[in-house]
Amino acid sequence: MTPRTSATLCGLLVSAVLAVVPLAVRDRLPDPVATHWSGGSAPDGAMPLAASTMMIVALWSVLWVTLVVLAPMAQERRNGRAGWWGALAGGAVLFLGLGGVSLLANLDAASWTEARLSGWRVAAVLGVSLAVGVLAGYLRRGETDPPSAGESAPPSLRLQAGRRAVWVGRAGNRWLAAVTVVAAVALCVVAVLVLLGLAGGVAARALLPGLGITLAVGLFTSSLAARVTEDGLAVGLGPLRWPVRRIRLDAIERAWAETRSPAEVGGWGFRGLPGSATIMLRGGECLVVRYRSGGQLAISVDDAERGASLINALIAERAPV
The missing domain is CATH 4.10.860 (DNA Excision Repair, Uvrb; Chain A)
Structure with a gap:
């Protein structure tokens, strides 16, 4: 079964449960039902039962339809697969859990004002959803990504003696x-x-x-500028180029250029985990640096191959003969 088929079936099944269960117990529910709580057990907002049911189904549909659309792209890399499967499984448990908690709060209440929400149930739903998402992502992450062409044969250039080389690349959304x-x-x-x-x-x-x-x-x-000098790599964020992420040259093993999309890394912005992170402002060319410690950082930036070439040349220049 393909990931897209799995997401479609899962989405339809969860949607059916979210729609059918409230209708099956509607005789035991007030109408309207309590739908909003502001930190306490007593509600402060309500909606008609039909509207409340349609709303939670619609919100869930936004998630699973998005995952269906992104399925092919998300399966291309290991992090993408882990995030995609984690979002599908964790999201399904989250919506089913929140729907169930809301029904239990309203069940057999004479009116929506008498519905009472149990805080520990909400906490349990959030915890279980997170755990299921992490476990699903871990189990379905698949094999380690094969090395890209740039990683296998990283670009380099020859530096002229006595001349200082600098590279600056920019990107924006x-x-x-x-x-x-x-x-x-x-x-x-x-x-x-x-x-x-x-x-x-x-x-x-x-x-x-x-x-x-x-x-x-x-x-x-919304924008960044990356700069490579003899000191290493510096990435400045925003129009003021601050804050700055600095990586010393002696901490880098090698660098290469690689094409990545937001779907592969979980969206735009700062994505990933320590040791395998991405600064994704736009899909396309990325500068990837591998640390000597084993992790890596990818940065969406223009002219990434030239920047990688300079990093590798500076590393080679410092290497003992």
């Missing part, structure tokens, strides 16, 4: 940059309106933290 600009403008507008008293209340003030977080994240993830 126009969509993330656009979101960052929109967040900055919206933040300024809302802040001014609140200060002038033209907009107030909880809703307006609640927008400020969200817009601020979006702006901060966008500044650090």
Whole structure:
């Protein structure tokens, strides 16, 4: 059975369970049902039973349909397979668990205001979902990725004696940059309106933290610049090129260029685990460095092959004769 078929069958099965079970016990449920809790056991929001059921099925459908679309690309690399299977299995358990916890909270309640949510059940669902996702990813990660052509024969160049060589590569994501600009403008507008008293209340003030977080994240993830010198590799994030990730030359075993897509590494931004990480701003050419300790870091950046060539040349220059 192919991963795409597995995701399709799993998605349909979970969707059926999420839709059928509430209807099977609807005589024991209030209508509307409690759907929102703000940290306590008593609810503070409700929806009609049909709407609540449709909402959780729709949210789950977004996840599994996305996984169906990404299935072919996600299977190309080991990390992609692990993340894909982990998202499918962990997501299925999460939605089934949250749906079940919500039903239990509403079961046999006279009205939605009398529904009571058990905190330990929610914690158990989150813990089990995470554990299932990690286990599924580990079991279905497959074989170690074969070395790419660049890794097998890393590029290099000949340095001229007495001359200092420097390489600078850049990359950006126009969509993330656009979101960052929109967040900055919206933040300024809302802040001014609140200060002038033209907009107030909880809703307006609640927008400020969200817009601020979006702006901060966008500044650090919409662009980068990588620089290779005799000291090693430095990667500066955002328009200010800060913070900077520095890797000493003596910590690098070799470097190469490789084509990777966001689907292979789990999306855009900072992906992976310590020892096998990716800074993914856009799909395509990436500079990959392997540490002497065994791990590796991939950076989506233009002109990656030239940067890898310089790193390897500097390493060879320092190697004992």
